[in-house]
Amino acid sequence: MNKIKISAVAYTNTKAFIYGLTHSDIINKIDLSLDIPSDCAAKVISNQVDIGLMPVAAIPYVPNANIVADYCIGSDGAVNSVFIFSHVPVNEIKTLRLDAHSRTSNNLAKVLLKFHWEQEVSFTTDQNEETDAFVLIGDRTFGKKEDFAYAYDMGEEWKNFTGLPFMYAAWVANKEIPQAFKDEFNAALKFGLDHRKEVLQELPALPNFDLDDYLYHKLQFEVTDDRKKALKLFLSYIEELEKVSL
Numbered sequence: 130m131n132k133i134k135i136s137a138v139a140y141t142n143t144k145a146f147i148y149g150l151t152h153s154d155i156i157n158k159i160d161l162s163l164d165i166p167s168d169c170a171a172k173v174i175s176n177q178v179d180i181g182l183m184p185v186a187a188i189p190y191v192p193n194a195n196i197v198a199d200y201c202i203g204s205d206g207a208v209n210s211v212f213i214f215s216h217v218p219v220n221e222i223k224t225l226r227l228d229a230h231s232r233t234s235n236n237l238a239k240v241l242l243k244f245h246w247e248q249e250v251s252f253t254t255d256q257n258e259e260t261d262a263f264v265l266i267g268d269r270t271f272g273k274k275e276d277f278a279y280a281y282d283m284g285e286e287w288k289n290f291t292g293l294p295f296m297y298a299a300w301v302a303n304k305e306i307p308q309a310f311k312d313e314f315n316a317a318l319k320f321g322l323d324h325r326k327e328v329l330q331e332l333p334a335l336p337n338f339d340l341d342d343y344l345y346h347k348l349q350f351e352v353t354d355d356r357k358k359a360l361k362l363f364l365s366y367i368e369e370l371e372k373v374s375l
């Protein structure tokens with residue numbers, strides 16, 4: 130059998146999944162690459178891989194997209210690694226720089242600014258542009274919260290806005306995947322989550338950031354009904370934004 134090609138996120142949020150995959154037999158059946166989230170999305174969209182831990186905002190761009198695992202990157206409220214960092218309070222943000230690593234959180238920032246905070250903001254992807262605020266995700270945010278006048282945790286703000294948890298990235302395939310493989314894949318992911326203690330031992334301790342709290346509490350990994358509901362709602366808000374900007 131040809132190996133199934135998989136792109137996973139190269140951040141700490143995915144370490145438990147990687148532990149599970151590399152400590153299971155399934156590692157011999159897959160071709161695993163670690164990428165920044167926007168590249169995971171690009172690889173699934175262009176069919177360079179079969180499955181990706183893909184930013185959910187990119188799902189509409191994947192022909193035959195289907196979620197193949199019971200696990201995801203999610204939170205229920207604050208996640209502590211998906212931020213709008215700002216020099217001004219949110220009701221004064223006029224310009225915001227997006228994060229080139231991100232697909233989901235860039236859109237989440239747009240959704241929250243428009244529908245939750247009701248702010249008219251112009252967005253840029255130019256990393257050299259001076260802006261009132263910017264999106265930053267993943268490990269690059271660890272311990273940075275105190276460096277900015279304002280730090281808005283977007284998991285927390287989504288919960289304030291909708292009362293729902295959130296799903297940032299899901300294991301999405303661009304083709305039918307055999308059920309036997311999905312079962313084995315799920316078991317490997319679960320094995321990794323069950324061994325977060327070992328994962329934590331392998332990670333260097335960080336100043337100003339509680340990795341234990343991050344992997345056990347802030348991040349939530351189950352694809353629950355509420356998280357699916359949140360995904361549907363989030364994608365419908367993105368569609369609404371796209372209509373507005375036409």
Ligand SMILES: C=C(O[C@@H]1C=C(C(=O)O)C=C[C@H]1O)C(=O)O
Nearest residue numbers: 166184210231232233234267297
């Ligand atoms: C919680 C996170 O979730 C992520 C955010 C993503 C995005 O914004 O596109 C994609 C994958 C996840 O890594 C994070 O990166 O900190």
